[in-house]
Amino acid sequence: xxxxxxxxxxxxxxxxxxxxxxxxxxxxxxxxxxxxxxxxxxxxxxxxxxxxxxxxxxxxxxxxxxxxxxxxxxxxxxxxxxxxxxxxxxxxxxxxxxxxxxxxxxxxxxxxxxxxxxxxxxxxxx
Numbered sequence: 177x178x179x180x181x182x183x184x185x186x187x188x189x190x191x192x193x194x195x196x197x198x199x200x201x202x203x204x205x206x207x208x209x210x211x212x213x214x215x216x217x218x219x220x221x222x223x224x225x226x227x228x229x230x231x232x233x234x235x236x237x238x239x240x241x242x243x244x245x246x247x248x249x250x251x252x253x254x255x256x257x258x259x260x261x262x263x264x265x266x267x268x269x270x271x272x273x274x275x276x277x278x279x280x281x282x283x284x285x286x287x288x289x290x291x292x293x294x295x296x297x298x299x300x301x302x
């Protein structure tokens with residue numbers, strides 16, 4: 177049985193971070209949390225993760241700016257940006273997926289599994 181994927185979940189709101197972590201764990205993911213982009217980049221420098229899930233709207237560094245920074249340093253690491261806003265920002269092109277919070281937790285986890293599967297297929301093909 178394959179070991180569960182590790183997701184780095186990034187959100188500046190502690191309640192949202194706690195709830196998202198609980199949902200992800202319920203769906204079988206290992207979860208590491210960060211409350212800022214700076215913390216996320218520090219964690220990525222010391223720990224292996226399979227995917228980064230970041231909120232879009234955060235102070236100092238947005239989720240899309242974090243996605244860009246991650247892609248510059250860890251090009252093969254999938255990044256998913258989640259947001260409650262309806263308009264998709266143009267900077268989301270740095271992320272592998274943009275998903276609305278309105279789609280709900282089950283759909284979020286399904287989409288994360290899809291991104292992880294695509295990432296694993298791409299890395300095994302190289």
